[in-house]
Amino acid sequence: MTGQQRDGRDARDAREEARTVGGTRRRRARDEEADAWEALVATARRSVADRLVVGTSGNVSVRVGDIVLVTPSGVPYDRLTPDDVTGVDLDGRQVLGTLVPTSELPMHLAVYRSTGARAVVHTHAVHATAVSTLVRELPLIHYMAAALGGPVRVAPYATYGTDELAENMLHALSGRSGCLLQNHGTLTYGASLDQAYDRTAQLEWMCRLWLTVSSVPGLSPALLSPEQLAEVTERLRGYGQRG
Numbered sequence: 001m002t003g004q005q006r007d008g009r010d011a012r013d014a015r016e017e018a019r020t021v022g023g024t025r026r027r028r029a030r031d032e033e034a035d036a037w038e039a040l041v042a043t044a045r046r047s048v049a050d051r052l053v054v055g056t057s058g059n060v061s062v063r064v065g066d067i068v069l070v071t072p073s074g075v076p077y078d079r080l081t082p083d084d085v086t087g088v089d090l091d092g093r094q095v096l097g098t099l100v101p102t103s104e105l106p107m108h109l110a111v112y113r114s115t116g117a118r119a120v121v122h123t124h125a126v127h128a129t130a131v132s133t134l135v136r137e138l139p140l141i142h143y144m145a146a147a148l149g150g151p152v153r154v155a156p157y158a159t160y161g162t163d164e165l166a167e168n169m170l171h172a173l174s175g176r177s178g179c180l181l182q183n184h185g186t187l188t189y190g191a192s193l194d195q196a197y198d199r200t201a202q203l204e205w206m207c208r209l210w211l212t213v214s215s216v217p218g219l220s221p222a223l224l225s226p227e228q229l230a231e232v233t234e235r236l237r238g239y240g241q242r243g
């Protein structure tokens with residue numbers, strides 16, 4: 001088959017063909033996985049609508065049992081359908097779908113193997129990425145840092161998609177639910193897609209705040225002390241229980 005002929009084929013035909021390549025027919029998504037996929041696609045689309053992601057430059061994953069559903073590489077989120085469920089096991093072997101999982105899969109899997117995360121959000125949000133090039137840790141400009149476990153660290157740069165980047169990220173995540181990736185972007189996780197997403201939005205907002213105050217000539221911002229942050233951490237704990 002020539003490339004031209006293949007390009008002209010219906011996407012569904014291509015998917016069916018890939019599903020049976022090598023005789024390894026991948027199983028269909030279970031109801032719980034189909035529901036999680038719908039929520040994942042909604043979260044991915046929201047990240048574009050909220051301008052945390054441009055095009056397909058971010059990725060989202062959610063864990064269902066021992067399966068990780070993840071956005072595929074290079075497919076615009078508005079084109080993803082219920083038939084496109086893409087899932088891997090915790091070792092990265094694809095068990096659902098035929099689209100290629102995101103190239104940032106090593107980071108997502110490292111989080112699930114090392115924490116109790118149920119969802120992970122990765123973006124190239126502009127203010128957070130800008131801050132990642134300036135500091136090793138986001139200064140304590142606002143008490144919402146407590147919602148991420150403390151001062152947000154910057155993982156040293158490594159090429160995207162590599163195990164080295166995943167390792168640097170895990171180190172920066174120690175005791176935190178989010179970090180910045182130097183000259184790259186953000187990564188947060190949570191107990192749900194909504195929580196992971198909200199943490200990314202809060203992180204981007206804090207980075208924007210810090211850039212804003214840092215750009216006032218002749219003045220430098222007041223910062224919170226670790227003690228002040230610890231008090232907020234205590235309060236947030238109580239808030240979560242009441243909520």
Ligand SMILES: [Zn+2]
Pocket residue numbers: 057058104122123124160184185
């Ligand atoms: Zn990235």
